Amino acid sequence: MQALDLDLQIADSLAADAATLPTSDNFELWVAAALAGRKSEAELTVRLVDEQEIRELNATYRHQDKATNVLSFPADLPEHIDIPLLGDIIICPAVVAAEAQQQQKTLTAHWAHMVIHGTLHLLGYDHIEEQQAVAMEAIEIQLLAQLDYPNPYQCPH
Numbered sequence: 001m002q003a004l005d006l007d008l009q010i011a012d013s014l015a016a017d018a019a020t021l022p023t024s025d026n027f028e029l030w031v032a033a034a035l036a037g038r039k040s041e042a043e044l045t046v047r048l049v050d051e052q053e054i055r056e057l058n059a060t061y062r063h064q065d066k067a068t069n070v071l072s073f074p075a076d077l078p079e080h081i082d083i084p085l086l087g088d089i090i091i092c093p094a095v096v097a098a099e100a101q102q103q104q105k106t107l108t109a110h111w112a113h114m115v116i117h118g119t120l121h122l123l124g125y126d127h128i129e130e131q132q133a134v135a136m137e138a139i140e141i142q143l144l145a146q147l148d149y150p151n152p153y154q155c156p157h
Helices: 024-035 051-062 093-102 107-122 130-146
Strands: 003-010 041-048 070-074 085-091
Touching: 003 024, 024 041, 024 107, 024 130, 041 107, 051 070, 051 085, 051 093, 070 107, 085 107, 093 107, 107 130
Parallel strands: 003 041, 041 085
Antiparallel strands: 070 085
């Protein structure tokens, strides 16, 4: 059994009122899916922010001055600190909603993808190089399929 301590923070005042946000149970399910077989216990924060906050974070840490869907900040703990802290996932609900509409995906499926994607980053997966991207995308596709969501990299017909 997996021990998961998920701190869900809704820092986006517009999103806080939105009925379109996933439930805390959804977030836990998606994070747990990404952790399964990879981590037996984990602590992390999922923070939902507005476009301005994610744009500032993206500009500061990735040098890209634009709002983005998800950012992951893995915990950088000294080796002698033995706690299961993975880090923080920052998600912008407005960007996720706009992308889901543009890509003709259900909002829930896109949320699931963003949470799984962000969690995999916290576990050390990346997609900078093509080989890494192929491996990470394959895991995402598999995890989403296990949760009955379609392949996020295939365009709907």
